[in-house]
Every structure is written in structure tokens, then in C-alpha cells.
Amino acid sequence: MPVAGFCRLAWAKCRARVLNERIKESDLTMREPPQYFVSTKRRCPFFRCVAVFSVAFSLLISTVQVYAVPVSGTGLDALTVSEAEALRDDALTGTKAFQWVENLTTEVGPRLAGSEAEASARAWAVQALADFGFDRVWVESFPLPGWERGLETGYVVAPYPQPLTLTSLGGSVATPEEGVEGDLAIFTSLQALELAAPGSLEGKIAYVGHAMRSTQSGSHYGYFGRLRREGASIAASKGAKALLIRSIGTDSHRMPHTGSMTYDPEQPKIAAAALSNPDADQIERMAARGKVPRVKLLLTPRFLGEVTSGNVIADIRGSVAPEEVVIIGGHLDSWDLGTGAIDDGAGVGITMEVARRILSLNKRPRRTIRLILWGAEEVGLLGGKAYLESRKEHLQHHVIGTESDFGAGRIWQVTSRVSEQAQPVVDLISQLVEPLGIAPGPGDVASSGPDLTPMVSVGMPAFRFVQDGRDYFDLHHTPDDTLDKIASQDLDQSVAAYLVFAWLAANTEINDWGWLPVNN
Numbered sequence: 081m082p083v084a085g086f087c088r089l090a091w092a093k094c095r096a097r098v099l100n101e102r103i104k105e106s107d108l109t110m111r112e113p114p115q116y117f118v119s120t121k122r123r124c125p126f127f128r129c130v131a132v133f134s135v136a137f138s139l140l141i142s143t144v145q146v147y148a149v150p151v152s153g154t155g156l157d158a159l160t161v162s163e164a165e166a167l168r169d170d171a172l173t174g175t176k177a178f179q180w181v182e183n184l185t186t187e188v189g190p191r192l193a194g195s196e197a198e199a200s201a202r203a204w205a206v207q208a209l210a211d212f213g214f215d216r217v218w219v220e221s222f223p224l225p226g227w228e229r230g231l232e233t234g235y236v237v238a239p240y241p242q243p244l245t246l247t248s249l250g251g252s253v254a255t256p257e258e259g260v261e262g263d264l265a266i267f268t269s270l271q272a273l274e275l276a277a278p279g280s281l282e283g284k285i286a287y288v289g290h291a292m293r294s295t296q297s298g299s300h301y302g303y304f305g306r307l308r309r310e311g312a313s314i315a316a317s318k319g320a321k322a323l324l325i326r327s328i329g330t331d332s333h334r335m336p337h338t339g340s341m342t343y344d345p346e347q348p349k350i351a352a353a354a355l356s357n358p359d360a361d362q363i364e365r366m367a368a369r370g371k372v373p374r375v376k377l378l379l380t381p382r383f384l385g386e387v388t389s390g391n392v393i394a395d396i397r398g399s400v401a402p403e404e405v406v407i408i409g410g411h412l413d414s415w416d417l418g419t420g421a422i423d424d425g426a427g428v429g430i431t432m433e434v435a436r437r438i439l440s441l442n443k444r445p446r447r448t449i450r451l452i453l454w455g456a457e458e459v460g461l462l463g464g465k466a467y468l469e470s471r472k473e474h475l476q477h478h479v480i481g482t483e484s485d486f487g488a489g490r491i492w493q494v495t496s497r498v499s500e501q502a503q504p505v506v507d508l509i510s511q512l513v514e515p516l517g518i519a520p521g522p523g524d525v526a527s528s529g530p531d532l533t534p535m536v537s538v539g540m541p542a543f544r545f546v547q548d549g550r551d552y553f554d555l556h557h558t559p560d561d562t563l564d565k566i567a568s569q570d571l572d573q574s575v576a577a578y579l580v581f582a583w584l585a586a587n588t589e590i591n592d593w594g595w596l597p598v599n600n
């Protein structure tokens with residue numbers, strides 16, 4: 081570790097011990113350096129002594145930093161690194177991230193892709209970002225097929241008549257006007273359904289359970305989520321007239337989870353809905369008694385023809401290489417059942433606040449920091465696909481990017497896939513976020529969050545802060561996805577981490593982060 085780095089670390093340790101409280105500012109700006117004061121209460125002479133030593137030490141360090149010592153192999157100087165540390169530390173004293181989520185979820189609420197509410201969210205975001213003082217804020221619109229939910233009811237006809245709590249899957253067709261009624265063909269997994277003989281479900285409604293469990297990384301979602309995404313056409317290929325699934329979720333509340341699905345054009349389109357977990361338990365208990373549950377469903381979603389979504393984009397223009405871009409962001413659309421607080425109001429609020437704090441530094445980064453509030457993520461990453469489509473000529477100007485879209489929990493890990501040259505920068509970011517409780521993770525993970533998946537799939541380098549997802553799928557895509565589930569301090573931890581990422585990635589002289597060869 082270079083001397084300056086060692087000194088900074090030593091100073092940071094002293095400072096943490098002695099300078100116990102910062103002056104809180106309701107609207108922190110970095111135009112004036114953060115101020116500290118030493119509480120005179122409960123301070124023993126020893127601590128005073130340490131404080132005097134620390135102040136002297138800090139003066140020494142600031143002298144060292146004036147010379148902007150490069151941090152070995154990172155393309156960064158010590159001053160930039162200390163700025164990242166200051167941004168990180170200031171964020172931990174309280175940010176406005178929660179306030180942006182509160183504004184969005186209160187003033188707009190649910191924001192289904194392509195809806196008027198999503199358009200209102202774009203207008204809200206454009207206004208808020210213009211107020212922050214971005215150089216440029218604009219919307220890139222794109223078309224998509226519109227869909228809205230309608231009525232959704234269901235009940236057990238026999239053997240134990242009672243109502244069911246369910247919701248249509250996003251993109252499902254309606255049932256016939258009079259509803260659809262049939263005996264359930266019960267499967268414990270999608271794989272079991274796939275093994276059913278063609279024609280064996282004629283006249284029946286397929287029911288599929290599963291064993292999704294809560295994990296820190298959310299690792300079960302991809303595997304079990306396939307049931308929601310593809311189950312209807314698989315059931316239709318066996319002759320089923322509707323599909324009912326156990327919600328892709330991990331809670332035990334009577335909250336069904338929606339989410340997108342698509343149809344195989346080769347198969348008949350059948351209606352598809354998800355039962356809340358307790359309702360799924362109920363169905364399975366009936367079946368365990370050796371009696372075939374008979375169910376009636378009435379779902380009335382509608383297709384609306386072509387509607388419009390859009391990405392809201394705002395740039396903090398780089399001072400040296402403005403054409404080079406570092407992306408941060410979250411997605412603006414949400415499902416319609418809750419108010420989209422954790423998915424993805426949190427990601428929107430976190431990254432808006434990161435950008436606002438960097439703007440208030442009054443110092444431009446080397447390259448452009450681009451905030452993208454993506455549209456229509458939930459219905460197939462359409463914002464991410466539209467962005468890629470419109471940037472094909474300039475893909476490699478995108479140096480690195482990442483999205484916050486895994487709820488409002490604390491970040492616990494960094495993952496990446498970058499070049500050897502950029503690895504020291506990632507290592508430094510990891511080192512600087514370790515005090516936030518974030519562990520270095522694998523360096524071969526090609527993920528920067530959902531909306532950057534189209535870019536990463538054509539070779540863009542990848543970086544991700546992984547949030548604790550243990551309760552994410554309790555709330556995900558349910559009416560329970562509301563603001564009260566968010567702790568503002570947890571958002572602040574994310575803001576601190578993204579500030580470190582954005583400031584270092586946008587200032588390093590290393591611009592080859594390892595684009596893979598593009599296959600055109």
C-alpha cells in the first residue's frame with residue numbers, strides 16, 4: 081500500500097474513533113468540505129490528545145494529497161480516492177434517497193409499463209432531475225404492446241367450496257367471458273408438467289406448485305421463475321385450458337405475485353394466474369386428501385394495442401472524455417399491484433441521489449456519468465433493449481455500468497467481469513466499500529442488473545452490487561410492495577457504495593474495462 085494510502089487509512093481510523101459526530105445538513109453539498117466537530121461531552125484527556133494528533137495528521141495527509149499521488153495500477157490519484165471516501169462517509173450520515181422513493185410512490189404510485197402512470201413517472205423524473213441541475217435530461221421513447229389487468233377472481237367449486245386469492249400473470253389472455261372451470265391436474269414442478277403426455281390435460285386446468293426458497297442472492301428466482309414465464313404454453317401443449325401456479329414468491333401472506341409471462345406462438349394461448357402461497361397450500365391439502373379440486377377462474381385482462389414507454393436519461397458530462405459513459409440507474413416502471421417501492425422505486429431513489437450528490441460536488445468527473453431510469457423493465461427489459469438498439473454504433477463508449485434493481489436491502493457483495501487492466505479499479509472499489517459490510521465477490525459474473533443485460537450480452541463489461549435478497553421475494557410483484565417496507569438507512573448504504581463506484585469508474589484513466597468481441 082502506498083504511503084499516502086496507508087496514512088489515509090490510519091487517519092480514517094483515528095477519525096472514526098475521535099470525531100464522533102458530523103454537523104448534519106439538511107441538504108448536504110460538497111461545495112463546502114464536510115465539517116466535523118468534536119463533542120466536548122464525555123471526552124477524556126487521552127481522547128483530546130488523540131484528537132490533536134489526528135488533526136495534525138490530517139493536515140499532513142491533505143498536503144500529501146495535493147500532489148495527487150497515483151494509486152498504483154488504478155489510473156486514479158489519491159485525491160480522487162479520498163473524494164470517493166468522503167462521498168461514501170457523507171452518505172452514511174443520511175441521504176435523500178428515501179425521499180425520492182417516497183415522492184415517486186406517493187405522487188405516482190403503481191407504474192405499469194406503457195400506462196399513463198408510467199408516463200407520469202417519466203414527467204416526475206424529468207422535473208426532479210432538471211431541478212438537480214443536470215446538463216441534459218431527455219426521454220427516449222419506444223413502443224410496446226399495452227396490457228391491463230381487469231378482474232381476477234377464482235374459487236374452489238369442489239370438494240370444499242371457497243374463494244381463492246389469485247392474480248393474473250402479466251401478459252395473460254382473458255378467460256372466456258363466463259370464466260373457465262375444470263378439475264385441477266396437480267404437478268409439483270414445471271419439470272413434472274413437462275413430462276405429462278400431450279393431450280393428457282384435455283379439459284383440465286393445470287396447477288403447478290414448486291419449492292422456491294428465500295436465499296441471500298435470490299438464486300432460486302431464475303430457476304423457479306421459468307414456471308411463471310413459460311408455464312402457460314407448456315400446459316397448453318398438454319391440452320390444459322388454463323394454468324394456475326403457486327406464486328413465484330417466498331412469503332406466507334395471502335398476497336399473490338404477478339410477473340411477466342410469454343406465449344409460445346406454436347401453442348394455443350390459455351389464461352394464467354398465480355395463487356398466493358396460503359391458497360396454494362390449501363389446494364395441495366385438498367389434493368392430499370385424495371380429492372381432485374375443481375376450480376373456476378374469471379380473468380379479464382385486456383390488450384391495448386401499441387402504447388409508449390421510455391427511458392429517462394440524464395448526463396453529468398465528463399470533463400476530459402465526455403463521449404465515454406458510466407451508467408447507473410434503476411427502472412421506473414413497476415407492476416400494478418403495489419406501489420413499486422422496492423421494485424424498483426428503491427433503485428430509482430438510490431441512483432438519483434448518487435447523481436445529485438455528484439452534481440453538488442461542483443467538480444466534473446473525467447468521463448460522463450449517465451443516469452438512466454429505465455422504462456418497461458418488467459415486461460421484458462424493453463428499455464434496455466431499446467437503448468442497445470439505438471447505440472449500436474457507439475457501444476464501446478459505454479465503459480461500465482450497473483443498475484440497482486434488487487429491492488431496498490443492504491448490499492453485501494460486489495461481482496464483476498472486467499479486463500485485467502480494470503481489475504485494480506474494481507479491487508479498489510471493493511476495498512473502499514468493505515467498511516459498508518460489502519464483501520468482494522467473484523470476478524466472472526456477467527451481470528450489471530436486468531436493464532443492462534442486453535448490453536452485457538453483446539460484450540459490455542459487468543459490475544454489480546448484490547443486495548441481500550432474503551426478503552425480496554416476500555414482497556416482489558405483490559400488493560405488499562409499498563414504501564413502509566423500506567428502511568432509509570439501508571438505502572443510504574447503497575448510495576454510499578454507488579458513489580464510490582460512480583466516482584472512481586468515471587475518473588479512472590483506464591477506459592478499457594474489457595468489452596468482449598461483438599458478434600454482429
Ligand SMILES: [Zn+2]
Nearest residue numbers: 411423424485
Ligand atoms: Zn425490478
